Amino acid sequence: MSRELLTGNGAAAWGARLAEVDYVPAFPITPQTEIIETLANWFESGEMPGRLVTLESEHSMITAAGAAAATGVRVFTATSSQGLLYGMEMIFSVAGWRAPFVLVNVSRGLGTPTTLESDHTDVLAARDSGFLQLHCATCQEVVDTILMAYRIAEDTRIRLPVIVNLDGFYLSFTREPVELPDPALARRFLPPFDAQNLRFRASAPTSQGVAVLGGSPYSYFRYQAHLASLRAIEVYDEVADEFEAAFGRRHEAIEAYRCEDADILFVMIGSFATKAKAAVDQLREAGWRVGLARIRLLRPLPVDALRRVTSGARGLAVIDQNLSMGQGGVLHSEVASALYGHPKAPPILASFIGGLGGRDISPEELYEIAAETRKAIDEGRSPLPRLLFTRDELREIRKLQAIAEVERNELEVKR
Amino acid sequence: MNETAFKRMKDLPSTHLLGTGTPMCAGCGGLIALHEIYDVLGPKSVFVNAAGCMTLLSVFPFTPFRSSWLYTSMASAPAGAQGVRDALDILLEQGRMPPEDDLDVVVLTGDGSAYGMGLSSTSSAIERGLDFLYICYDNEGYGNTGHQASGATPHAAKTSTTRGPGGFSGYKKDLFSIWAAHQPAYVATVIGSEPLDLARKIEKAKSLRGPRLIIALAPCPTGWEFEPRDSIEIGQLAVKTGIWPLKEYVDGSVAHTVVPRRRAPVEQYLEKQGRFAHLFHPQRNDRLLAELQARVDGYWDSV
Ligand SMILES: Cc1ncc(C[n+]2csc(CCOP(=O)(O)OP(=O)(O)O)c2C)c(N)n1
Ligand code: SF4
Ligand SMILES: [Mg+2]
Numbered sequence: 001m002s003r004e005l006l007t008g009n010g011a012a013a014w015g016a017r018l019a020e021v022d023y024v025p026a027f028p029i030t031p032q033t034e035i036i037e038t039l040a041n042w043f044e045s046g047e048m049p050g051r052l053v054t055l056e057s058e059h060s061m062i063t064a065a066g067a068a069a070a071t072g073v074r075v076f077t078a079t080s081s082q083g084l085l086y087g088m089e090m091i092f093s094v095a096g097w098r099a100p101f102v103l104v105n106v107s108r109g110l111g112t113p114t115t116l117e118s119d120h121t122d123v124l125a126a127r128d129s130g131f132l133q134l135h136c137a138t139c140q141e142v143v144d145t146i147l148m149a150y151r152i153a154e155d156t157r158i159r160l161p162v163i164v165n166l167d168g169f170y171l172s173f174t175r176e177p178v179e180l181p182d183p184a185l186a187r188r189f190l191p192p193f194d195a196q197n198l199r200f201r202a203s204a205p206t207s208q209g210v211a212v213l214g215g216s217p218y219s220y221f222r223y224q225a226h227l228a229s230l231r232a233i234e235v236y237d238e239v240a241d242e243f244e245a246a247f248g249r250r251h252e253a254i255e256a257y258r259c260e261d262a263d264i265l266f267v268m269i270g271s272f273a274t275k276a277k278a279a280v281d282q283l284r285e286a287g288w289r290v291g292l293a294r295i296r297l298l299r300p301l302p303v304d305a306l307r308r309v310t311s312g313a314r315g316l317a318v319i320d321q322n323l324s325m326g327q328g329g330v331l332h333s334e335v336a337s338a339l340y341g342h343p344k345a346p347p348i349l350a351s352f353i354g355g356l357g358g359r360d361i362s363p364e365e366l367y368e369i370a371a372e373t374r375k376a377i378d379e380g381r382s383p384l385p386r387l388l389f390t391r392d393e394l395r396e397i398r399k400l401q402a403i404a405e406v407e408r409n410e411l412e413v414k415r
Numbered sequence: 416m417n418e419t420a421f422k423r424m425k426d427l428p429s430t431h432l433l434g435t436g437t438p439m440c441a442g443c444g445g446l447i448a449l450h451e452i453y454d455v456l457g458p459k460s461v462f463v464n465a466a467g468c469m470t471l472l473s474v475f476p477f478t479p480f481r482s483s484w485l486y487t488s489m490a491s492a493p494a495g496a497q498g499v500r501d502a503l504d505i506l507l508e509q510g511r512m513p514p515e516d517d518l519d520v521v522v523l524t525g526d527g528s529a530y531g532m533g534l535s536s537t538s539s540a541i542e543r544g545l546d547f548l549y550i551c552y553d554n555e556g557y558g559n560t561g562h563q564a565s566g567a568t569p570h571a572a573k574t575s576t577t578r579g580p581g582g583f584s585g586y587k588k589d590l591f592s593i594w595a596a597h598q599p600a601y602v603a604t605v606i607g608s609e610p611l612d613l614a615r616k617i618e619k620a621k622s623l624r625g626p627r628l629i630i631a632l633a634p635c636p637t638g639w640e641f642e643p644r645d646s647i648e649i650g651q652l653a654v655k656t657g658i659w660p661l662k663e664y665v666d667g668s669v670a671h672t673v674v675p676r677r678r679a680p681v682e683q684y685l686e687k688q689g690r691f692a693h694l695f696h697p698q699r700n701d702r703l704l705a706e707l708q709a710r711v712d713g714y715w716d717s718v
Binding site for chain 2: 022023025049050051053055056057059060061063064065066067068069070071072073075089090093200201202203205206207208209210211212213217
């Protein structure tokens with residue numbers, strides 16, 4: 001085991017290296033590119049056996065990833081944002097091939113407007129694809145989660161591809177100390193991929209991705225994939241146990257931070273949970289009983305664990321770094337559907353949208369979210385969803401618009 | 416092509432590899448070509464398919480192939496071939512698979528995919544030197560969705576989206592030249608009604624490595640509006656009239672493998688198909704017919 005200062009992207013590349021992946025189909029996109037550049041150098045120098053091939057698009061990249069996995073090698077790939085959406089047809093398709101591989105998504109807001117900075121709308125668009133989804137909050141988790149992801153993906157009870165998500169900029173470009181697992185230990189934890197009958201061979205012809213006629217066989221295969229995905233809840237826990245035994249770090253499907261006696265819980269995914277933890281500590285010091293439930297395993301959604309973690313609370317404040325237009329926060333509705341009708345569900349469920357396109361969520365805003373949730377608990381009524389945006393931000397936007405207006409008028413006068 | 420095993424018709428394979436009972440239409444020229452190609456190619460292959468009529472060859476739980484099959488999408492069959500080929504190479508290099516388990520990777524798509532949506536992934540596969548065989552069955556339209564005009568539709572043809580008196584206003588894209596401009600190992604045009612020429616070309620493609628691309632003109636009774644029993648005759652007329660030149664690109668130059676000695680008038684080909692009926696009824700469109708003839712003559716004058 002060695003300790004290194006790594007960016008989230010560096011950690012992702014190390015995860016792939018320690019997983020001894022055979023094949024990396026690639027395509028550049030900010031903020032993911034450092035991952036494939038790092039891997040390309042390792043393949044080039046012979047430090048990693050196997051190959052990296054740059055395709056001409058993410059649609060092709062994901063096709064090649066699924067096809068290679070279906071031929072029986074261990075595959076890794078990475079993308080972000082527009083790239084994930086460009087490949088979305090194949091995200092859904094390859095999940096149906098039941099060909100396990102790991103795709104790292106470095107979250108970035110979707111156009112329009114165009115941005116390079118982070119939010120989760122991209123990765124949540126793949127929510128219903130059949131890919132499992134694991135969300136990281138630290139660089140350490142990125143390495144660890146990739147190793148765990150291969151174990152889960154390749155498990156014969158599952159056989160589904162996995163997206164490991166890390167936030168653009170906040171994790172991708174942030175250096176943190178990371179314990180790199182010893183390669184021999186990593187290999188013991190994650191032995192070479194045994195594809196069994198998942199392969200194309202002259203001696204054993206198979207058909208993959210075939211058409212069906214009618215809703216019955218279609219439903220049959222869709223249900224099979226769904227049930228396999230649900231099984232990943234229990235397989236995740238087994239793999240987390242083994243990971244802890246091997247490396248001494250435990251990664252729960254839902255991280256519960258100071259939840260035991262909490263009245264109010266922040267519920268969120270990704271690296272902003274680190275900010276929420278700091279707010280929890282501050283609020284605790286001020287005598288508030290606040291905690292954080294961070295969902296790491298989003299697909300399958302570990303509903304029982306979510307109910308367990310939240311059962312003592314009186315109010316949940318779900319913070320969504322995504323926006324489903326015309327509906328609101330995706331995580332909010334996920335949590336609502338998981339808890340609705342459950343006898344121990346907290347009576348108050350509040351929704352906050354923030355952190356879109358890299359916008360920060362300040363400690364003050366987190367305190368305000370807690371205060372609003374407490375008020376709702378006292379009043380016995382969940383508040384309307386809130387879109388985080390300050391008066392200062394609005395003033396800045398208005399100022400830019402005014403400057404643009406003045407400049408345009410000046411140009412028109414000159415003409 | 417001196418060392419060919421296919422000197423006469425009787426040299427063609429007599430056992431057929433592709434099973435029967437597929438949902439293709441009767442008289443499907445694409446299926447005829449596929450039969451002939453597969454017999455020469457042999458069963459040690461994996462077909463990587465794009466959306467089109469032939470996607471329905473493998474419908475759960477049946478397949479007419481003795482080899483493997485992977486359906487991908489309309490745009491990305493060559494990328495699927497890339498993934499399979501790379502994985503097989505890695506397994507071979509690392510001794511994780513016996514060499515006799517290796518496969519020929521074959522992309523099988525229609526013209527809509529080859530000339531349009533899949534062109535970018537094909538171009539890139541060629542540029543990467545991918546070792547694969549691409550078979551495009553060209554029925555000159557989006558057949559599976561009801562024969563709308565595609566980039567392969569010939570000038571003046573009626574399709575579901577070009578029903579006006581002039582038919583399709585565009586011109587058939589020259590995919591052969593587009594492919595050849597990439598300087599791949601091999602490009603050829605074939606047609607099921609010329610089985611000897613077809614067999615020799617597949618034989619040659621099989622002997623080469625790298626990107627090898629075949630366009631098979633695929634007379635389509637359903638989309639072109641003719642009787643299934645006329646499929647072979649229409650194919651023969653496509654060659655005799657010079658509308659479908661049989662040629663190959665290899666080692667940097669193009670050679671015509673069948674040159675019609677005296678070209679029949681294109682009318683003979685056109686009048687047999689409902690999609691060109693508006694050129695003859697209610698009255699002859701002499702201007703358009705002359706233009707179509709002139710284009711074919713111009714092609715042959717230039718080669
Ligand atoms: C991305 C996408 N868009 C549209 C379709 C609908 N579609 C299915 S087959 C087809 C036509 C394909 O045409 P071609 O490649 O010429 O094959 P053919 O149907 O003629 O055999 C279309 C448009 C699809 N499957 N995928
Ligand atoms: S529509 Fe044409 S190409 Fe498609 S199966 Fe029928 S005859 Fe063949
Ligand atoms: Mg077609």
